[in-house]
Structures are given as structure tokens and as C-alpha cells.
Amino acid sequence: xxxxxxxxxxxxxxxxxxxxxxxxxxxxxxxxxxxxxxxxxxxxxxxxxxxxxxxxxxxxxxxxxxxxxxxxxxxxxxxxxxxxxxxxxxxxxxxxxxxxxxxxxxxxxxxxxxxxxxxxxxxxxxxxxxxxxxxxxxxxxxxx
Amino acid sequence: xxxxxxxxxxxxxxxxxxxxxxxxxxxxxxxxxxxxxxxxxxxxxxxxxxxxxxxxxxxxxxxxxxxxxxxxxxxxxxxxxxxxxxxxxxxxxxxxxxxxxxxxxxxxxxxxxxxxxxxxxxxx
Numbered sequence: 618x619x620x621x622x623x624x625x626x627x628x629x630x631x632x633x634x635x636x637x638x639x640x641x642x643x644x645x646x647x648x649x650x651x652x653x654x655x656x657x658x659x660x661x662x663x664x665x666x667x668x669x670x671x672x673x674x675x676x677x678x679x680x681x682x683x684x685x686x687x688x689x690x691x692x693x694x695x696x697x698x699x700x701x702x703x704x705x706x707x708x709x710x711x712x713x714x715x716x717x718x719x720x721x722x723x724x725x726x727x728x729x730x731x732x733x734x735x736x737x738x739x740x741x742x743x744x745x746x747x748x749x750x751x752x753x754x755x756x757x758x759x760x761x
Numbered sequence: 762x763x764x765x766x767x768x769x770x771x772x773x774x775x776x777x778x779x780x781x782x783x784x785x786x787x788x789x790x791x792x793x794x795x796x797x798x799x800x801x802x803x804x805x806x807x808x809x810x811x812x813x814x815x816x817x818x819x820x821x822x823x824x825x826x827x828x829x830x831x832x833x834x835x836x837x838x839x840x841x842x843x844x845x846x847x848x849x850x851x852x853x854x855x856x857x858x859x860x861x862x863x864x865x866x867x868x869x870x871x872x873x874x875x876x877x878x879x880x881x882x883x884x885x
Contacts, residue, residue: 644844651841672877673826680833685806689821718799721792750800753807 639720646717653710657682657703664697682707685761704758711754719743719750780860784839791836798829823882830874838867 658679666675669691677686684699692698726739776782798820805816819825842863846853 644847647840647844651837654837671881673830673874673881676830676834676874714799718792718796722796725789725793746800750803753803757803757806 643717643720646713649713650710650717653706653713654679657706657710660703660706665692669693681710683758683761699761707758708755711758712751715747715750715754719747722746780857784842784860784863787835788839788843791832791839794829794832795836798832823878826878826882827875830878831871834871834874835867838863838870 658675660682661670661675661678666678670678670687671690674687674690678698682698682703684695684703687695687698720743723739723743727736730736730739778785801816802820805813805820807813820829842859846856846859852859
């Protein structure tokens with residue numbers, strides 16, 4: 618009788634492979650981003666978005682709570698929107714989003730690049746992209 | 762070994778994957794759209810100067826906002842459905858109903874976003 622998969626150890630089921638870990642990471646990072654976006658939208662409402670911004674501006678702030686994203690609104694003072702709390706929130710969102718996004722690009726690329734060498738090049742390129750995007754993004758967030 | 766497909770373009774275009782395939786392909790288009798948009802937006806803001814300002818001005822145009830909002834909102838709402846079904850596999854048997862709910866939510870949120878973008882873009 619064949620061994621039932623439920624009796625296999627985690628190692629034999631392959632649950633600790635890099636691909637499986639990244640599959641879980643993609644789902645959990647999405648949940649993390651939803652939480653940060655919701656935090657940003659609630660924060661915007663607390664800071665007066667209801668009277669000075671339209672729905673699209675609030676969404677734009679929620680998806681990346683950087684002060685440059687609210688400069689074209691009717692807000693009388695954007696100082697609270699540039700506080701360290703929002704810079705930290707934006708930094709966390711940036712790091713999670715870049716990891717989630719670049720891994721997504723690798724998954725798509727793997728559907729079209731079948732050679733081992735080609736996939737190796739994609740992974741090296743993705744590593745460079747993760748580091749450069751996070752570096753540039755953090756610089757822009759903390760200097761804006 | 763190179764990638765080989767035994768399906769012609771016309772056959773591929775006639776593929777009847779229906780709702781699930783449509784969400785799958787739109788999720789990829791939305792993700793790719795965001796990846797390109799965010800990468801160029803970051804580089805344009807970093808480089809700044811006339812070229813960077815030109816790119817960011819294009820991004821702030823209301824027509825472009827409608828396109829990028831589609832990518833972001835569809836990817837986010839469809840991703841939430843995928844995450845819920847993956848974390849609660851018992852719900853997978855209701856995946857078609859979940860897709861229907863997803864389209865209703867997307868239509869409401871995206872519709873309202875487009876309405877405000879157009880109203881602001883036209884100076885309303």
C-alpha cells in the first residue's frame with residue numbers, strides 16, 4: 618500500500634523547500650500589506666483626509682504613505698503626514714512590497730524561461746533589483 | 762532545453778478558461794503593470810530633473826491614474842481572494858462564487874475611484 622502523504626515528515630513533503638517558503642511568504646506578505654494599507658487609510662482619516670482629500674487621494678496615500686503623495690491635495694499642513702511613524706510605515710510597506718513583487722516577477726519569468734542558466738540569470742537579476750529598489754525607495758522616503 | 766508549446770496562437774486565444782482564467786491573467790497584467798510603474802516612478806523620483814519630472818507628471822495625469830488604479834485595485838482584491846482560498850482550502854469548492862463576489866467588490870471600489878479621479882481631473 619502506498620504511503621499516505623499525511624504520514625510523511627515535513628522534510629519529505631518538501632514543505633521546507635525554497636519555493637514552498639516563498640509560496641507562503643507571498644500569501645503572508647499580502648496580508649501584511651493589507652494591514653499596512655488599512656493602517657494608512659485609517660491614519661489619513663484621523664489626520665483630516667475626510668475634509669481635504671478625495672477618495673482616490675486617500676487610496677494613493679494608503680498604498681504608499683509618503684508625504685509627496687498628498688502634496689497636491691487641499692491639506693493646509695502636511696507636517697503630520699511626514700512624521701517618523703509614516704516614514705516607518707512606508708518603509709515597511711516598501712520592503713514587503715518589493716520582496717512580494719520581485720518574487721512575483723520571478724514566478725512569471727519561470728513560465729517563459731525553462732533553461733537552468735536562464736533561471737539563474739533571472740534570480741541574480743531579481744536579487745539586484747530587490748536591493749536597488751529598496752535602497753532607492755528608502756532614500757526617497759527618508760529624504761522627502 | 763528550450764520552451765516548447767504545441768498550441769497555436771489562435772487556439773490559445775480561443776481557450777475557454779472563463780472566469781478563473783480571466784482573473785489569473787488580469788492578476789499577472791496588474792502585477793506586471795505595477796512592477797513597471799513603481800520601478801520607473803522610483804527611478805524618476807530619484808533621478809529628478811526635467812526627465813524625472815516629466816515622467817512623474819505623466820503618472821499624475823488622470824488618464825494614467827485610471828489605468829494604474831485598475832492594476833493596483835484588481836491585483837489587491839484578487840490577491841485577497843487567492844489568499845483567503847489558499848489559507849482556508851475548504852472554501853476552494855466555492856471559488857466561482859468567490860470570483861463573483863470579487864468582481865462586485867472590485868466594481869464598487871474601482872468605480873468610485875474612477876468617478877473621483879475623473880471629477881477631479883475635469884476640475885469638478
